[in-house]
Amino acid sequence: MKTPVYHIEKYKPAIERLLKSTGISNPNLVFMFSVAAFLADAVTNYFIHIPIFVAYLILLLPALWLDLWLQRHKTRLLLVFAFVFIIPFIINCFLHSFHRTNISDLIFILFLPTAYFYYKNRISDFYINKVHIFLVVTVFMFSFAFVGINSTKVNRSSQVKIHYPNTRPRTVKDPKSELNFLESYRKYNHGLFRIPHISAYFLGFLALFYGFVFSKRKNYLIALLAFGLIVLMLYSGVRTFFAAAALSLIIIFIQKKSLIYAAGFAALFMVMLYFRETIYLWTADTYLSPYTGTLVTVADNIGRFSRLLIWHSWWIEFSQFEWYQILIGKSFFSSILANSANLHLGEWFHNDLLSILYAYGFPAFVLYCYLFVRIYMDHSKQINGNFIIGLFFWCMPFLALINGLYYYFPLLFLFVFLAMIKDEKPN
Numbered sequence: 001m002k003t004p005v006y007h008i009e010k011y012k013p014a015i016e017r018l019l020k021s022t023g024i025s026n027p028n029l030v031f032m033f034s035v036a037a038f039l040a041d042a043v044t045n046y047f048i049h050i051p052i053f054v055a056y057l058i059l060l061l062p063a064l065w066l067d068l069w070l071q072r073h074k075t076r077l078l079l080v081f082a083f084v085f086i087i088p089f090i091i092n093c094f095l096h097s098f099h100r101t102n103i104s105d106l107i108f109i110l111f112l113p114t115a116y117f118y119y120k121n122r123i124s125d126f127y128i129n130k131v132h133i134f135l136v137v138t139v140f141m142f143s144f145a146f147v148g149i150n151s152t153k154v155n156r157s158s159q160v161k162i163h164y165p166n167t168r169p170r171t172v173k174d175p176k177s178e179l180n181f182l183e184s185y186r187k188y189n190h191g192l193f194r195i196p197h198i199s200a201y202f203l204g205f206l207a208l209f210y211g212f213v214f215s216k217r218k219n220y221l222i223a224l225l226a227f228g229l230i231v232l233m234l235y236s237g238v239r240t241f242f243a244a245a246a247l248s249l250i251i252i253f254i255q256k257k258s259l260i261y262a263a264g265f266a267a268l269f270m271v272m273l274y275f276r277e278t279i280y281l282w283t284a285d286t287y288l289s290p291y292t293g294t295l296v297t298v299a300d301n302i303g304r305f306s307r308l309l310i311w312h313s314w315w316i317e318f319s320q321f322e323w324y325q326i327l328i329g330k331s332f333f334s335s336i337l338a339n340s341a342n343l344h345l346g347e348w349f350h351n352d353l354l355s356i357l358y359a360y361g362f363p364a365f366v367l368y369c370y371l372f373v374r375i376y377m378d379h380s381k382q383i384n385g386n387f388i389i390g391l392f393f394w395c396m397p398f399l400a401l402i403n404g405l406y407y408y409f410p411l412l413f414l415f416v417f418l419a420m421i422k423d424e425k426p427n
Contacts, residue, residue: 015066024063027122028130031415034060038409039137042192046151054104057111057411064118071121077374081113084367088360092331099333105348105359106332108406113371115411119418120378128419131209134412138202142232144191151194186290188237198408200238201399203229204245205392205413212388212420237290240403241395247402248394252387273299307350307402313342314354329361348407352400372397382424389420 023029034056041053068075089106119126144150188196207229214222233241246265253262272279276295283292297304317338321330332348335358340346349355357365376383376393383390396417399405 015070019063019067019070022063024060024067025122027119027125027415028127030060030064030118031130031412032133034411035134035137038412039141042141042151042194045194046192051104053409054107057107061107061110061114064114068114068117068121075117077371078113078117081367081371082110084364085109085360088328088364089331091328092334092359096331096334097337098331099336101336102332105407109356109368112406112410112414115414116371116375119414123418123422126415126419126422128423131206131416131419134202134416135206135210138199138206139232141192142190142199142203142236145189145235149192150188150190151192186237186293189235189287190238195408196236196238197240197403200233200236200241201408201413203233203236204241204395205416207233208388208392208395209416209420212386212392212423215386215388216423234291235287237287239291239294240399242291243402244395244398245391247398248391251394252390255384255390309343310339310345310347310350311354313339314349314351314358316342318354318358325361327361327363329357329359329364332359335359348404350403352404352406355404372400379421382421386420386424389417389424392417392420 019025023033037053037056041051041056044050044052065075065078068078085106089102093102190196190199193199193202207226210222210226210229214220214226249265250262253259253265273295276292276299280289280292280296283289302308314335317330317335332355335348335355336346338358339348349358352368353365356368375396379389379393383393396405399408
């Protein structure tokens with residue numbers, strides 16, 4: 001008598017119906033659900049700290065993996081990615097201090113490749129007009145800044161004091177420099193966004209999107225909208241996206257062999273550096289002061305940049321790693337403890353590559369770098385063929401380097417990126 005064989009394939013029709021009924025098989029609905037969850041999280045956390053969006057991601061992640069499997073999408077890289085990150089996570093939960101931020105960090109990292117492959121697999125179903133809803137939500141949340149309402153994130157510095165006494169001297173160069181105020185007392189405008197940089201990322205990516213739409217439709221109201229988003233980003237006081245865009249432009253100019261533009265860009269920067277004090281004095285009482293103050297810091301007090309201080313803290317810790325820690329890292333929360341000890345500041349390293357190397361080890365670091373290579377390879381024709389798509393793409397790895405990317409909701413802005421890819425060359 002033949003023994004019956006039970007295989008998971010027999011459950012596929014039922015799972016497909018479930019995913020379809022919940023909207024998981026529709027990327028437009030997933031995007032809209034995510035925008036709604038993000039808004040609910042921001043509004044709720046203005047009053048009380050409840051991680052709504054993280055809880056939403058924990059539920060959504062396995063659902064998107066199921067959808068990828070049912071579509072017979074080649075998920076080998078995603079499986080390897082998950083394995084390489086989850087194994088060090090589990091090991092370090094036993095070796096080092098466990099904290100809930102370890103879980104949220106892992107979830108956000110896993111969502112970068114998951115969101116990319118999910119959206120890429122269903123790009124033919126995209127409705128580009130869904131981005132307009134994202135625009136409305138972003139502007140609505142940011143608009144509260146104009147009436148003096150700016151949300152605040154949970155102060156990690158106070159949390160980590162329970163775990164780590166700040167006994168080391170703070171590693172800050174020239175603590176008595178008269179120019180330190182340029183970096184120490186910067187004001188951000190971000191409305192209901194819990195972190196100022198999230199608002200700047202969304203405004204910057206949306207400005208690029210509507211710049212792309214203008215290039216296709218030639219509607220000057222759209223151009224005005226894109227310009228308005230850039231103005232809002234300036235008003236936020238966040239410099240990161242502008243720095244990433246500037247570095248991206250240099251890469252694009254070099255790729256296109258437009259060396260005269262690259263040289264002109266560099267010459268303009270040098271002129272601004274030369275007249276930095278005058279420029280800063282002109283703008284000292286405006287919302288442009290964080291940007292013009294950067295010119296002064298670059299030339300006269302570069303060691304006071306918060307990123308350089310944090311990255312130096314990373315080197316202090318990483319240079320003391322054992323060989324096995326280079327392979328599996330030390331956990332994300334350990335990085336916050338390290339900065340609490342070295343800088344008396346409970347922050348992460350604000351650099352995806354350094355943070356991943358520290359928290360998950362060298363194999364995870366290599367795989368994360370390869371993900372950007374894979375995205376470029378998948379869409380190289382559109383990235384190289386369209387200036388704005390190229391600028392959007394190159395901003396992502398540069399943002400990962402100078403502040404971070406995976407922690408800033410790639411589930412939302414990757415939809416915008418792939419909507420542009422689809423419109424450039426319909427699938």
